[in-house]
Each structure stands twice: as structure tokens, then as C-alpha cells.
Amino acid sequence: MMLQGKELILATKPFAQEIRYKSWIYTVSTLLLLLLSLAGALLLPHFLLQLACSVLAGLLIVRMFVIYHDHQHHTILHRSPLANAIMTVFGVYVLAPTSIWKRSHDHHHKHNSKLFSADIGSYPVFTRKKFLSLAPARQRAYLATRHPLTITFGYLSMFLLGMCLKSFLSSPRKHLDALLALVLHISVSVAVLLLLDWQSWLLFIFIPFFIACGIGAYLFYAQHNFPGVSFNSNEDWCYHEAALLSSSYIKMHPVMAWFTGNIGYHHIHHLNARIPFYRLPEAMKAIPALQQPKTTSLRFRDIRACFRLKVWDVETQQMAGVK
Numbered sequence: 001m002m003l004q005g006k007e008l009i010l011a012t013k014p015f016a017q018e019i020r021y022k023s024w025i026y027t028v029s030t031l032l033l034l035l036l037s038l039a040g041a042l043l044l045p046h047f048l049l050q051l052a053c054s055v056l057a058g059l060l061i062v063r064m065f066v067i068y069h070d071h072q073h074h075t076i077l078h079r080s081p082l083a084n085a086i087m088t089v090f091g092v093y094v095l096a097p098t099s100i101w102k103r104s105h106d107h108h109h110k111h112n113s114k115l116f117s118a119d120i121g122s123y124p125v126f127t128r129k130k131f132l133s134l135a136p137a138r139q140r141a142y143l144a145t146r147h148p149l150t151i152t153f154g155y156l157s158m159f160l161l162g163m164c165l166k167s168f169l170s171s172p173r174k175h176l177d178a179l180l181a182l183v184l185h186i187s188v189s190v191a192v193l194l195l196l197d198w199q200s201w202l203l204f205i206f207i208p209f210f211i212a213c214g215i216g217a218y219l220f221y222a223q224h225n226f227p228g229v230s231f232n233s234n235e236d237w238c239y240h241e242a243a244l245l246s247s248s249y250i251k252m253h254p255v256m257a258w259f260t261g262n263i264g265y266h267h268i269h270h271l272n273a274r275i276p277f278y279r280l281p282e283a284m285k286a287i288p289a290l291q292q293p294k295t296t297s298l299r300f301r302d303i304r305a306c307f308r309l310k311v312w313d314v315e316t317q318q319m320a321g322v323k
Helices: 005-011 020-043 047-072 081-093 098-111 128-133 136-145 148-152 154-170 176-195 198-222 239-245 254-259 266-271 277-286 300-307
Strands: 249-251 295-297 311-313 318-320
Touching: 005 239, 020 047, 020 081, 020 198, 047 081, 047 098, 047 198, 047 254, 047 277, 081 098, 081 176, 098 154, 098 176, 128 311, 148 154, 148 198, 154 176, 154 198, 176 198, 198 300, 239 266, 249 266, 266 277, 295 300
Parallel strands: 249 295
Antiparallel strands: 311 318
């Protein structure tokens, strides 16, 4: 008999134990590789080598973001003043300061897959009926948030504008770190352009952030917007079912799984967010109930299938297009 509910969550508890030295090794090694790749993007003698370092930096930002994400869950390096300082600086650097990320992401975990209350820290999901009742301008705005170009350009749409500018304007006192992130990012960009050149800005800032933010925005989308996903009205919501039925397992090549910090094991992460990223595969291997998740992948056909999903159809109980 497969474990369910509370028993399944309790079965994951042995894996929700941090191995402290591993957390430090993965954090420090990822940071060092990121700093070296950014230095290489500026200092190496040949453009192709610089470009390779720039792309590598973008991928390493993704990995470091997952480490930051685990720290914000108090999953790794909790109560370490040094780790707190590192992660605070990284949050500002990556345009997802702690005041914004933790509040919105904690809300997302508590309300994942709830219709009408899951769009803080997530992509909004409307029923077909609600979507059709909206004025055309609101329909376009809703569809724009889920458009492939919006997600591809997550650097601008999700991070610069959404995480930083929108959060600061909505609550300046709460989100001063958002203003700090914006000012520092723009200042560094201008300094690189004035003191060096446009190519240095492209390699040191634009390409790494474009890659990292685009991948991050898509992963966050595909983790909860995929064929077979389930959504529920608030009164019918169940925590463990939301984790297993509304969060995907994204199949990846081992190299990409390393760069994304195993975030593809998202059904397990939502079941127990205290499992460190490096123990998620271990938990899946040990618990049969976690081994038949709803899946997607980074193949083109699966990405296209995810992007086709726009609204929740109450009658068929599935995500569908608007037509």
C-alpha cells in the first residue's frame, strides 16, 4: 500500500536533515565558480572563451539561486551569520532580495494549486469562465504574463520589473532592499558601459542575467503549469495532494540537473521544503510513493505543451487553451 497524507510526509523527515559540510561545500564551490566565470567573461583574451564563461555564469547563477532558495526555506545553513550575509548579498545581486522572495515564496508554498489565491509568488491561473468574463484589456494582461516572450525575458519582466520595481512601489518601507537591488544593478551596468564597453556589459551582465532569469522564470512556470496539473477551489485544497498532483517532476540530463540544483524534483520539494536540494534524489529513490510523479521535461515539445496551457477548465478538470 502506497503511503499517503501525513504518513507520506513523515516518511520524508529522515531526508530533511541537512548535512552541514555538504551545504558549505556546495555553496562555496558554486560561488567560486560563479566569480571565476564572471572574471573570465571580462578578462580572457578571446571572445569565444569570454562568451563561454558568460553562458557558464548564467547557469551558475541558476544553481546559486536554488542554494539561496533553500537557505530562505531555512533548509540549509540556518542560523549561520556568514551564510545569512552571503545570501543577503546574493539576493540583492540576483534581483530577488530576501524581503520579497521569502514573503512571496512562502505564500506560494502555502497556497500552491489553490484557484484564486495562488498568484502571489506564482503565475496567476484563471478559470475559463472567469477569463471570458474579463474585459479585453484584462484578458490581454493575463495572457501576457503567461506568454513565452514574457517568460523568456524574465530578466526584465519577472526580476527587474516584477520582483524589484513593482514590489518597491507597492510597499517602499518593506522593500527597501528592492530599491537597493535596482540602483546597484543599474549603476554597475552604467559603470561597465562607461568604463569598459558594450561588449563587456553584454558578457558580464546581460547574457548571464538573461540566461539565469529566463531559465528561472520558465522552471517556475513549468513546475506548476504542465499537462496533467491539478487545481482546486480553496475549500477542496489538500497539502500533500497539491504537492504531488500540482507540482511537476522535470526530467533533465544530469548536467542540467546539477546546474538547476535538483529543482526538477519539485513534487518532493513541495511535499517537504526542508529536504536539502542535494537529498531530493535520495528521497525519491527511497520512497515508492514519490516515484510516479506527473512529469514534463526541457524538450521542445514539452515546453510547447506547457506554453499552450492558459486557463483552468472546470468541466474537464484540466488546463487548456483559451479557445
